[in-house]
Amino acid sequence: MLTVVNPEDPTPAAVSAPAVSGGSLIDEIVRDGARRMLAAALEAEVAAYIAAHAGELDENGRRLVVRNGHARPRQVLTSAGAVEIVAPRVNDKRLDEQGERRRFASAILPAWCRKSPQINEVLPLLYLHGLSSSDFVPALQQFLGTSSGLSAATITRLTAQWQDEARAFGDRDLSGVDYVYLWADGVHLNVRLDEAKLCLLVMVGVRADGRKELVALAEGYRESTGSWADLLRDCKRRGMHAPVLAVGDGALGFWNALREVFPDTREQRCWFHKIANVLAALPKSAHPGAKKALAEVWNAEDREHARRAVAAFKLAY
Missing domain, CATH: 4.10.810 (Virus Scaffolding Protein; Chain A)
Incomplete structure (x- = not known):
């Protein structure tokens, strides 16, 4: 039984054997990224709503708009699978013109929302384009269908938070972990904004004890040798040792880069891609x-x- 671990979380999560294939691993990464980003965005949306009405008080000087814990967990279906979301709740005691209680309605995750077919097409763009607020806005619009619900200040705050997390992940020391196996694949994006031939370069490593973790996630131009070589060299600079075996598809860019940076690593074609190629014929x-x-x-x-x-x-x- 292989497991997937977060490099910052020593507790591994069990994964079934079929998750070994490249597509399944990437889907799992997408699901976890979707859950984390949605949770952060929902918290920021509620915080902004409460702050906007912080000055509205009752006769006893108490705020009329306050947090009210979290709703029950619910699942939002994506093309990569179900993502469990725990949305924060708001207690809004204000009354409208008809004397009815006002209600907070999330523009990010409406109460009726159970399915978001675009989520794992746009999620990689939130990683790639979330490093500047000007690029984040168009990605957010495609993710939510609207840019409402998050103010410019909230977007800037979330962008800074994710930028810090991405930088910490991309700069972490790799010298203390030996990867026996390394899976590599390129994820080509259907939603490109203005970026032509953009893809994500993904590397997943397996430790000697069978635990599996995301090694690197980077922007690349197609799956060129140069892009893969830059990523492998960066990992080597941060202390990554040559894996015993690398597994990937038939893209020549990765194999040429691997022979340049880690020439002693053995090569193996991914069975997931092999089977797909055979069935296509x-x-x-x-x-x-x-x-x-x-x-x-x-x-x-x-x-x-x-x-x-x-x-x-x-x-x-």
């Missing part, structure tokens, strides 16, 4: 059987059994 009717046959190859207990499974696949397909 077969009719859909053959996919169920082919998947099962390919699983016999990569799940083989030794080389001889793997060779037999490969021979059986060739005969069948």
Whole structure:
């Protein structure tokens, strides 16, 4: 059983075996990033709302608008899976013109919201473009569907917070951890704003004890050798030792960069991508059987059994 760990949190979270594939790992990273960013944005939205009405008091001098704990956890569905959100609540004791109690309504996460199909397309842009308020606004508009709910001051505060977190993560010392395996993949963004051919370069490492963690997340131009080499050199500068084995897709940029920076690391094509490439060359009717046959190859207990499974696949397909 492999596990995923936050470098700043020593307590590992268990992950099922299928999460080994590159796509599953990235989805998990996206879900965790979505949860953290939504929580921070919701807290900032409520804080701004309360501060805007801090001067409104009742006859006893008590504030009419105050915090009221948190709502029950609820899940927002994304294309990467369900993200659990615990939204802060507001107790607004003011009355409107009709004598009805006013209610705080979040523009970020409305009460009816249960699904956000754009979240993991725009979330990487919040990492990439969240470093300046001018770039953050258009990304936020696509994330929420509107720019309302967060003032310019709140956006600036959140931007500074995430910038500090990103800088601390990107500058952390890697000399104390040995990664046996390293998975690398490029995530190409569907929502690009004005950036052409932009992608995220993602590296996930596996420690000797089987725990898995995000090693690096950086902006890249396509998946060029230069972009991957810059990222690998930066990790090496911060003390990262050469992993025993690197796993990636067929993109030549990563492999050329790996041979330059860590020439002793062994290379292996990712089975997730291998299977996708094989299935793309077969009719859909053959996919169920082919998947099962390919699983016999990569799940083989030794080389001889793997060779037999490969021979059986060739005969069948």
